[in-house]
Amino acid sequence: MPRRSLIAEEVLEIMRRPARHCWTLDELHDDLTRQGLAPDPSSVFRAVCGLERSGTVVRVPLGDGRAHYEVASEHHDHLVCTTCGRMEPLACSIVADLASRVRAWSGFLVSGHQLVLSGTCGICADDAHGTSQRGRRRSTAQAGKNGR
Amino acid sequence: MPRRSLIAEEVLEIMRRPARHCWTLDELHDDLTRQGLAPDPSSVFRAVCGLERSGTVVRVPLGDGRAHYEVASEHHDHLVCTTCGRMEPLACSIVADLASRVRAWSGFLVSGHQLVLSGTCGICADDAHGTSQRGRRRSTAQAGKNGR
DNA sequence: ATATATGCAAACGCTTTGCATAGAG
């Protein structure tokens, strides 16, 4: 298992930190830049592509128009706050037992899934009761100008 | 409830047909073109935007890099076949009871969700047993050149 | 006349690729 390029190694190191569980190419690029490496975005792209090809990381489509990646061994689903845009991981055991039901119904063999729950996170719910707007970043999850 | 533009009306009419349950802008544009109207893509975009703003249709992010839309009243989840790319709707009642659990765990108020199950559809599973490759369109759901 | 709808063309954001160079074995 050849540990590809330097950038790929660093990317993987970053993605294994518990600080965050899910990255866009841009976020990876920013982190790399902060640590001294200042790679070209395309190099980050290629590094992540390699990691994806080898099955080390997986692409998670969160519906905001950008590609997000997470370490393959840590799959989970996502809670996305439509008020502040924060994202929290969610253990995905619930979805697992769905697979057998779906197969029985339709003959469809489920091998993977993506569940994104949107709503209001605890912090924003609290904020709404007070008058504070701390941390407010977006009015809705897709209200950005590029809501692909 | 002003029935916006002609294009918007046609779009809505198309989207209410049972033939399909989920459209990209391109697919809508193609259908419109087939019926004689040959609108500019941007007009389709604006029409769908209007329908989305009024809550008539919703955008569903299926993770293939394009925006998909469906009629708001017919929300369901999606089975995407990684072999042929076909998509089937899935009643989403299962996800509903998740909301209360999530709220209890994390304080997150779930107001919406998107569940995409990927795997092999019944037809492709059958094909794999025989030798036929009828209907095979893609090797994986994201193997296209633009896998955003 | 005012407002809305449409086409056309161009900008945009993010991803992806082509080509040339640099560096490792």
Add this chain to the structure above:
DNA sequence: CTCTATGCAAAGCGTTTGCATATAT
């Protein structure tokens, strides 16, 4: 010398916007 990694620049793709014209009220 060959192979891989990298940077740089540009192409691509789908989406979005600006502007001018057309259509309706």
